[in-house]
Amino acid sequence: SSEHSGKWSCQVCTYLNWPRAIRCTQCRSVRQRVYSPTETPQTSGTGPPADPCEEYNDRNRLHTRAQCWTCSVCSYENWPKSSRCMVCDHPRPNDAFQPHEPEEPSSVINERDSGRAWGVCSGAQRLSPASSKHEAELQIELAAGAQSGNEEIEVDFKKLKQIKNRMRKTDWLFLNACAGVVEGNLSAVEAYKSSGGDIARQLTSDEVRLLNRPSAFDSGFTLVHLAIRFQRQDILAILLTEVSQQAVKCIPAMVCPELTEQIRREISASLHQRKGDFNCYFLTDLVTFNLPADIEDLPPAVQEKLFDEILDRDVQKELEEESAVINWSLELGTRLDSRLYALWNRTAGDCLLDSVLQATWGIYDKDSVLRKALHDCLHDCSHWFYSRWKEWESWYSQSFGLHFSLREEQWQEDWAFILNLASQPGASLEQTHIFVLAHILRRPIIVYGVKYYKSFRGETLGYTRFQGVYLPLLWEQSFCWKSPIALGYTRGHFSALVGMETDGYDNRGAGANLNTDDDITVTFLPLVDSERKLLQIHFLSAQEMGSEEQQERLLRDWLDCCVTDGGMLAALQKSSRRRHHPLITQMLEKWLDGYRQMHPCPTLSDGEDEEDDEDE
Template sequence: MLATLLSNLKGSPASGAKCVPSYVAPDLGAAIRRHIASAIRQRKGSFPCYYINEWATYSLPPEIDDLPPVLQEQLYSEIMDRDAQKELEEGFIINWNPDLQIKLGSRLHALWNRSAGDCLLDSILQSTWGVFDRDNTLRKAMSDSLHEAGHIFYPRWKEWETQQALELDFTLVESQWEEDWSVLLNLASQPGAALEQLHVFTLAHVLKRPIIIYGVKYVKSWRGENLGYARFEGVYLPLFLEPSACSRSPIALGYTRGHFCSLVPPEPEISVSKSTLGAGIEDLGEHHDEKSTFLPLMTYDRKLLPVHFLRQDEIGREEVILRQWMDVCRVNFDPDLLVARQRIRKPPLLVAQMTEEWLNHYRKLAQSARAPFSVASRHGNSSPGGSSSGAVMSSGSGGNVTSPSKVATKHRGSPGLSTNQGGYSSDGDSDEE
């Protein structure tokens, strides 16, 4: 399998040291992971899938903009996967609509994770709770769900894969399907093993919410040669559950060369008014005044993202099905663009505390950089403004840095631009059943 082969390669190389919130505040990170583990339940009845009974969504904290420019650059370098950001933006896979970024503040930022076969699980927990799946809690819930509810997952998986195989003009006998299924079950249970589309589909049920993957069409070697067709891009819905029992707020992931990353937006400064949205606003109902970001459900060339694991009789009804599971609307500045609303609400307390400690790490660096020059200025030796940046240069890149919340306005005509953009945050929903 292509994903398995690629997992043996370094998925998304990152230069320099990394400094994520759970590394700065390891005790809080561990407490969050324990909380996630305690929130896992198993459904009763004919579909004994495991699920997390709380929802959370991560986003960039606005306090990043209060840091000195050089510290902002250091923060982004230590939290971002800039290789993934560059590839996704230059391929017009994310952030290709400048109006969506400027008018709705809906810009996505790729976050660094541990790579290898755990990157899918890491990126999902980063997009929700801001931590990695270091204890394999999410992997176990996914694996146990596939083993105990395999009789439900298997028929739909087989029908979907049969459709994909027919498009490539080949067929498999039942013994081959069973062998492939066994391989997928084994991959699910092995920490560090590469994961595939079925696992993403299962994770949508564990999260009880949609997962949107923005990914490259072809996986390429380091020399630019096509290694194969990447089939991860698209929408994964918890189709075996009732929509009313699930969150309508999706999370977003990126996929590049055998590697997944979390894609998070900045926290919106204000709620989105009805006047900003066009047709479909009625779907947002009484929650239209909540802070939200908007995720494209279409590619750059205005093709609807594929909806994975639909049955034959559901194909052709993708937009109707998407509206059943998400708050889908069109924006008045681009009526042809279909987007899904991602609700941004206060983060869980532990997540907020972890992020605050992470921000304090950079605030202290800023204070220590300013302090010597404050003393010097009292003696008339130098001005704090001109020297403070230089004191921090060794920790980050030189030069002026534009905040990611403002860079889209500055570069309206450059949707593929990726320099000095991105970061990490923690705002989001924490709805409970």
């Protein structure tokens, strides 16, 4: 028909293209010249003949790219035989043998071929001559525009590939954390922090290019900037706590990885399950971690550096000054040498488990040994813990004037949520989990915590309910130890509270002369708050609840208690150097050696001072 008379048919896909189209609209193949009988093909003199090796190279690239599989997490192109991503260690999906991006590679190869065809015409292929000067200028303009566009696409693709090849695992975790802040995914941020990533790290132009979302990301942005911009207040509260810690942390478990692994194996070996109706897991060893007394022998400048690297200064300040939860008693802190120190740990959801192991063995729950034992106890002894939890929650609600009743299905749903938290690594834990941990340790746990939840702006959001004493009430008293451990709680985070070893306590005043063994270190833990009110005992049954005198009697039954000269009820946390685990002693010695070798330069006001000292 006359409608199709001017169109030309593509020799590759037979698509009918408009007369002025210089390549196929459907498959992007270059229009080939159809010679008349009187015309003979001739080679253009403006360019060299096409090298057949280039064509083979392009084919090989296409074949190789089709065989490679692309990681769905970091988009890195991996070799066909690799089962995990070489960059982010993500496992290969089931459909990895299928090319994930079939269109993009082929288009790149086609752009290369077509780009080469603009300047080179072989003997069997060349551009048709222009019928007029205007048409020739138009064709040249179109060809030049297409060529520059193709080159830009190819250069951009190569640039992205180079950036991806330079990326390390930490870089991908950082990009995932940035995307997690925008999307409200806290787990991505926690994964980056747990890997030791720098919270103050800024996005580079290359990283912004990879994220490919200009409306959300910009060069120089940090995780804090993104959290403020997208109003992620829960994430921002955690980030602000982390950013304020300027000092590089150096705890004993980090300095001695070999000894730390041996300690973890010791913990696993000491976990046993008791036979009987209440078949709960328990630890066979009584271990208490204290800061070594040798710290006091170090120069003041070295001591300050050591405390900066092992303590959580923000937690220490909040518990001491802002909330007056610990070290508020001058009698305990100074005269009885019972000052508590908040150890730094990871700010992920495992902080409760980390702090429990830090207060006992001085290490993290890196392999989730304690979390697994916690989950197994809740599962195997579910009936025992469920009854206590349900009775305690009902009483606690009624004590605040909330009179309501829940169906058993609702109670079961809430209990299933608590069980689920214990089984997920990184999930935040609640009061019930502390109660179960007291049974695993076979010793009381005292939590000194802030009373109110607060936003990063300082606004009160609600009660925390964590502070108090957690007793292993479901065990027999004879099966448990009376020496407690202490934890601190601040704004969704737990920290181990430990004391410092002493040379004996025969000169520390009344209430301390309970043992003449100089090898024993005793830390006095107050059982009252700064207002002299008795700390709450959690998860009591109806028979165990009573007046303050009855609860004090219960505390004396489960803990070693004494009343100081100032009339304060305190629990005694005892630890012996002779009974100290040898692996922990080795770990602390190796950690301290690094500080013993530091020699701070004295600042002399006059050079003659040093000479005078030598003369003397």
